[in-house]
Amino acid sequence: MKLVAREIDLGSRSPTVLLNTADATELGVHQLDRVQIEHDGRLSIGIVEFTEELVDPGTLGVTRRLGHLVGSVDVIPAPQPTAVHYIKKKLDDVELEKHELQRIVLDIKQDRLSDVELGAYVTATYTNGLSLAETMHLAECMADVGDAIQWDDAVVADKHSIGGVAGNRVTPIVVSIVAAAGLKIPKTSSRAVTSPAGTADTMEVLCDVAFSLEEIKQIVTETNGCLVWGGSVNLSPVDDKIIRAETPLSIDPPGQIIASVLSKKKSAGSTHIVVDIPYGEGAKVESLAAARELAQDFKRVGDHLGMTIECTITRGSQPIGRGVGPILEARDVLDTLAGDGPEELRLKSLRLADILLESCGCESEAAEILDSGRALAKFREIVAAQGGNPDVTADDLVPGRHELLVAADRDGVVTHVDNRLVSDVARRAGAPKDKGAGITLHCRVGDEIHTDDPLFTVHAESKDKLADAERLVGQSETVRVRSRDEALVERV
Amino acid sequence: MKLVAREIDLGSRSPTVLLNTADATELGVHQLDRVQIEHDGRLSIGIVEFTEELVDPGTLGVTRRLGHLVGSVDVIPAPQPTAVHYIKKKLDDVELEKHELQRIVLDIKQDRLSDVELGAYVTATYTNGLSLAETMHLAECMADVGDAIQWDDAVVADKHSIGGVAGNRVTPIVVSIVAAAGLKIPKTSSRAVTSPAGTADTMEVLCDVAFSLEEIKQIVTETNGCLVWGGSVNLSPVDDKIIRAETPLSIDPPGQIIASVLSKKKSAGSTHIVVDIPYGEGAKVESLAAARELAQDFKRVGDHLGMTIECTITRGSQPIGRGVGPILEARDVLDTLAGDGPEELRLKSLRLADILLESCGCESEAAEILDSGRALAKFREIVAAQGGNPDVTADDLVPGRHELLVAADRDGVVTHVDNRLVSDVARRAGAPKDKGAGITLHCRVGDEIHTDDPLFTVHAESKDKLADAERLVGQSETVRVRSRDEALVERV
The missing domain is CATH 3.40.1030.10 (Nucleoside phosphorylase/phosphoribosyltransferase catalytic domain)
Structure with missing residues (x-):
C-alpha cells in the first residue's frame, strides 16, 4: 500500500508506526503486527498501532526512530519477528536453545519488541522459570551485546x-x-x-x-x-530494558x-x-x-x-x-x-x-x-x-542540619528494624538527592532499651522534608521495641 | 515535585507521562511506575516513561488523554494499581476472585494498564489457564462494563x-x-x-x-x-483491548x-x-x-x-x-x-x-x-x-471481471483444500476491500479429478491484484490433488 510517511512525536523507543484504522483494515494488519516499509529502496520494519485521529488515511505516522522515512513509502504486512516465536515457545514451557535466546536478547537490545511482547517474555521466564542451561546462555548473550573491557591480568x-x-x-x-x-x-x-x-x-x-x-x-x-x-x-x-518490564x-x-x-x-x-x-x-x-x-x-x-x-x-x-x-x-x-x-x-x-x-x-x-x-x-x-579531595575526613561531611530524634516510648528489646521503612523515611527526608539527608540508627535488633532511649535520628536539609519524614515515622513503626515476653511470643 | 505540564502527541491510549530521567530519579520512580498528578485540586494518575530528550527537567509531558493538565502540577509517586497485584497473583497461579477480575476488567477498559502489564495478564491467563469459575466471573464482568440491550421477550x-x-x-x-x-x-x-x-x-x-x-x-x-x-x-x-494483546x-x-x-x-x-x-x-x-x-x-x-x-x-x-x-x-x-x-x-x-x-x-x-x-x-x-435493496438477486452481484482459472495438473483425488491459503489468495486478489474479489471453488475434498479439470477461479477487480494472487497460487498448493495411492499413504 502506498502511503505518505511523516514523523510524529511518539516518545517510543520501539519502531512504532501509526496507521489510520481504515488503512490498517485494507492492509489486513492487527494492532502490534509488523509491517515492512520500503523507502528509496531501503526496507524498515514498523510495529503497527491504530488511530482514528492522529493520522488520516493515506498517511503513515512514524516515530523519531524511523524519522528517515519521509514522503512516499510502500507498506506491506511483515511476519512477526522470530523472537516472538521463541517467546511463544517459552510460554509453552519449552526450553530455549542458545540461538533462540540470542535472538530475543538482540531484539530487546534493538527495541524491536512491543511492550506486550516484552511483558510476555518476562512473564514467561517468571512462570516457567529459566533452566540452568538457559541462564548460562542468557548471561553469555547479554554480555555479548554489551561493550567490554580487556585486562592483561589473569586475575581481576x-x-x-x-x-x-x-x-x-x-x-x-x-x-x-x-x-x-x-x-x-x-x-x-x-x-x-x-x-x-x-x-x-x-x-x-x-x-x-x-x-x-x-x-x-x-x-x-x-x-x-x-x-x-x-x-x-x-x-x-x-539489562535495563528487561528490568523496566519486570x-x-x-x-x-x-x-x-x-x-x-x-x-x-x-x-x-x-x-x-x-x-x-x-x-x-x-x-x-x-x-x-x-x-x-x-x-x-x-x-x-x-x-x-x-x-x-x-x-x-x-x-x-x-x-x-x-x-x-x-x-x-x-x-x-x-x-x-x-x-x-x-x-x-x-x-x-x-x-x-x-x-x-x-x-x-x-x-x-x-x-x-x-x-x-x-x-x-x-x-x-x-x-x-576520580577527581575528589583525597584528604577528606568524616568530619568534613555534614549531615542535614534539620534533625528529628526518635526515642523509645517503652522499656523492652529491639525486635525488628525495618529495612523498607528505614529506606522510606530516609527518602522522605530527601535522600538520595539531598546528600545530607537520611537516618542515623542508634540501636540494633536485640538491644535492651529503656523509655526515652534514642532509637534513630532523621536528618534533612529542609524543614519541609523533615516534616514529611516525621509524618511517616508517626504512621509506622520503623524500629519495633517489645517487652521481653512480647518479643518472644506475639499474640494474634 | 512541582513540574510544568505540556501536551505531547504520544498516540497512546494509556495515561502515559514523560519525565526527564533527572526528575524521575529525584522522584524515585521507575519506568512504568505510577505517579499522582495534582492540578487545580484534581488528582490524575499517570504511567511514567523516561526521556532524555523529549522533555526537559522541570517539565511533565502528558498524552492527549491527560491534555487537561496544562501548566503547574504537583507530582508524587503513586502505588501500582490493585489490578497489577491481581495480575501478579494470577502469574503465581492463584485463582482470582470475582472482585479481582472486575478490577482488572475495569482497568483494561479505562486503559489504566501499561502494555507490559496487559501482556503479563494475557500471558498469565494463557500459561496458567482460567478456571471455570474465573471464566464465569470474567464473562460477567466483561458484559457489565459494556452497553446492553433490553428486550421484553422471554426468548431471544x-x-x-x-x-x-x-x-x-x-x-x-x-x-x-x-x-x-x-x-x-x-x-x-x-x-x-x-x-x-x-x-x-x-x-x-x-x-x-x-x-x-x-x-x-x-x-x-x-x-x-x-x-x-x-x-x-x-x-x-x-474484548478488543484483550485481543490486541493476544x-x-x-x-x-x-x-x-x-x-x-x-x-x-x-x-x-x-x-x-x-x-x-x-x-x-x-x-x-x-x-x-x-x-x-x-x-x-x-x-x-x-x-x-x-x-x-x-x-x-x-x-x-x-x-x-x-x-x-x-x-x-x-x-x-x-x-x-x-x-x-x-x-x-x-x-x-x-x-x-x-x-x-x-x-x-x-x-x-x-x-x-x-x-x-x-x-x-x-x-x-x-x-x-438496513437500508438495502430488498429485490436484489444473485445475478445483480457481479464478481471482479479479472479472472484466473486454476486447473488440475494431474489425475487424482482432492485430498485437501487449505483454508488459510484460500483466504490468503482471496485477500491478495483484493478481498475484503474490493467486494468483488475472491475465489470460487469448483471442488471439495474427496472429489475425483482429471487433468485440466477446474479446481478454483480467482476473481479480482484489478489486473495488478490478480497478478499478486497468481504469484501466491504459483508458489503454494491451495487445492491438493493426489493419485489414489498417494492420497492414502504419504511417503516422508
Whole structure:
C-alpha cells in the first residue's frame, strides 16, 4: 500500500508506526503486527498501532526512530519477528536453545519488541522459570551485546550484592582492601532508585562517579580499583530494558538476576567475584534455602562463563551500619577505614574481602590491610583518581542540619528494624538527592532499651522534608521495641 | 515535585507521562511506575516513561488523554494499581476472585494498564489457564462494563462461530430462518481482519451494517432479526483491548474465548445461543476432544450467566460453500435462500437453525421455512430495514471481471483444500476491500479429478491484484490433488 510517511512525536523507543484504522483494515494488519516499509529502496520494519485521529488515511505516522522515512513509502504486512516465536515457545514451557535466546536478547537490545511482547517474555521466564542451561546462555548473550573491557591480568576481582538492605555500604571498604592487596577490582555500582543511596550516590559525596570505559580503565590501571557508576557505561544494555518490564510486575526471576549480574561482570573483564546474598524478613531472598540455591546457580553459571564465583549468604533482615543516606554512609565508610566505624560494617567488609582475596589466590589478610591504614590510603588514592579531595575526613561531611530524634516510648528489646521503612523515611527526608539527608540508627535488633532511649535520628536539609519524614515515622513503626515476653511470643 | 505540564502527541491510549530521567530519579520512580498528578485540586494518575530528550527537567509531558493538565502540577509517586497485584497473583497461579477480575476488567477498559502489564495478564491467563469459575466471573464482568440491550421477550435467539473456516457464510441464512420462525435474533458480526470476508463485509454488499444500539433495536423490533457490524456498538469494550494483546503472541486461551463471546451475547440480551465450533486441520480448534471440552465449558458458563447454549462441533478442515469474498459469499447466501446454493452451506445452515429453534422451544422446521421461501422473504425484509435493496438477486452481484482459472495438473483425488491459503489468495486478489474479489471453488475434498479439470477461479477487480494472487497460487498448493495411492499413504 502506498502511503505518505511523516514523523510524529511518539516518545517510543520501539519502531512504532501509526496507521489510520481504515488503512490498517485494507492492509489486513492487527494492532502490534509488523509491517515492512520500503523507502528509496531501503526496507524498515514498523510495529503497527491504530488511530482514528492522529493520522488520516493515506498517511503513515512514524516515530523519531524511523524519522528517515519521509514522503512516499510502500507498506506491506511483515511476519512477526522470530523472537516472538521463541517467546511463544517459552510460554509453552519449552526450553530455549542458545540461538533462540540470542535472538530475543538482540531484539530487546534493538527495541524491536512491543511492550506486550516484552511483558510476555518476562512473564514467561517468571512462570516457567529459566533452566540452568538457559541462564548460562542468557548471561553469555547479554554480555555479548554489551561493550567490554580487556585486562592483561589473569586475575581481576569484583564484588556484587543482591541488595535490599539499608546502609550496608561495604563496597568501598572491600574495594579498598582488595586493591591495596595488589589486585585489580574495577567496581561499577548503581544509583538508588527506590533506596536512599546506592554506592554510586555515596561515592558522589566524595568524587565524580560518571566515567567512560576508557577513563575507568585508566583509573584502575593507576590505582588497581575504582568505585564508579555503572549507568554511564554500556556493559549489559539489555539489562535495563528487561528490568523496566519486570519492575511494575514486581517479578525478578532468579535466572534473570544471575544473567544480569554475571553478564555485566563478564563484560567488565572480571574473573573472580564475591556475590553477597542477604536473606531474611524483608530482604530480596526470604529463606536460607532459597539463598543457598541461588548461590549454587551463581557458581554454576559463573563456571560456564569462565569466572570463579564465591557467594556469601548474610543476614539481611536489618540495616548494616549506622548511617543511611549518601553523606551518612560515606561517613561510616571513612570511619571504618580509619578504624572507627560501626562494628558490623567492619566485620562484614573484612569477611567479604577475605573470601575474595582467598578466591584470587591471595592471603586473607583483610584485617591487617585495614588496621595498618593501607586500605584507607588506597581509598584516598581512588577518590583522587576520580577527581575528589583525597584528604577528606568524616568530619568534613555534614549531615542535614534539620534533625528529628526518635526515642523509645517503652522499656523492652529491639525486635525488628525495618529495612523498607528505614529506606522510606530516609527518602522522605530527601535522600538520595539531598546528600545530607537520611537516618542515623542508634540501636540494633536485640538491644535492651529503656523509655526515652534514642532509637534513630532523621536528618534533612529542609524543614519541609523533615516534616514529611516525621509524618511517616508517626504512621509506622520503623524500629519495633517489645517487652521481653512480647518479643518472644506475639499474640494474634 | 512541582513540574510544568505540556501536551505531547504520544498516540497512546494509556495515561502515559514523560519525565526527564533527572526528575524521575529525584522522584524515585521507575519506568512504568505510577505517579499522582495534582492540578487545580484534581488528582490524575499517570504511567511514567523516561526521556532524555523529549522533555526537559522541570517539565511533565502528558498524552492527549491527560491534555487537561496544562501548566503547574504537583507530582508524587503513586502505588501500582490493585489490578497489577491481581495480575501478579494470577502469574503465581492463584485463582482470582470475582472482585479481582472486575478490577482488572475495569482497568483494561479505562486503559489504566501499561502494555507490559496487559501482556503479563494475557500471558498469565494463557500459561496458567482460567478456571471455570474465573471464566464465569470474567464473562460477567466483561458484559457489565459494556452497553446492553433490553428486550421484553422471554426468548431471544443468537448465533456465534469460533471462525477460521473460509466461506462458511451460514449466518445470514440461519438468522433469516430463525427470524421467519417468529423469534428475535439480534445478530452482530465482525468484519474481516485477516480473512477475506466477515459476515459484516458480506452483508455490506447488500445494505448498511453500521448502526447504533437504538437503531439495532428498531430493526429487530420491525423484522425480528438484524445482520449488523458489532464494531459500531460497545457491547464488550474490553474484548478488543484483550485481543490486541493476544494477537501478536498468537494466544487465544479457551476461557478468554468463552468470556469474550458470551459477554457480548449477554449484553445483546440474547437468551438462547448456538455456538459453532469448527475443528480439524488448520481450524482454530484442531482436535475433536478439544472441541468437546470447549463446548462443555461454553454451556457451563452460559448456564451461570442465565443463557442456554447449544454447541455444534463441525468439520472445519476445508471451506464451506462455493464463494469466498464479500460478493461471492453474498451470492451463495442469496442462492441458498432461493433454494439453489451449495449443498453443504444449505445443510449446515439448516442443522444450526434447527438446533437453535429446538433450543428456543420451537419446532425444528428450518427446511420447511427455507424451502417455502419464507426465509428469503425475511432476509429481504432485513436488508430493506438496513437500508438495502430488498429485490436484489444473485445475478445483480457481479464478481471482479479479472479472472484466473486454476486447473488440475494431474489425475487424482482432492485430498485437501487449505483454508488459510484460500483466504490468503482471496485477500491478495483484493478481498475484503474490493467486494468483488475472491475465489470460487469448483471442488471439495474427496472429489475425483482429471487433468485440466477446474479446481478454483480467482476473481479480482484489478489486473495488478490478480497478478499478486497468481504469484501466491504459483508458489503454494491451495487445492491438493493426489493419485489414489498417494492420497492414502504419504511417503516422508
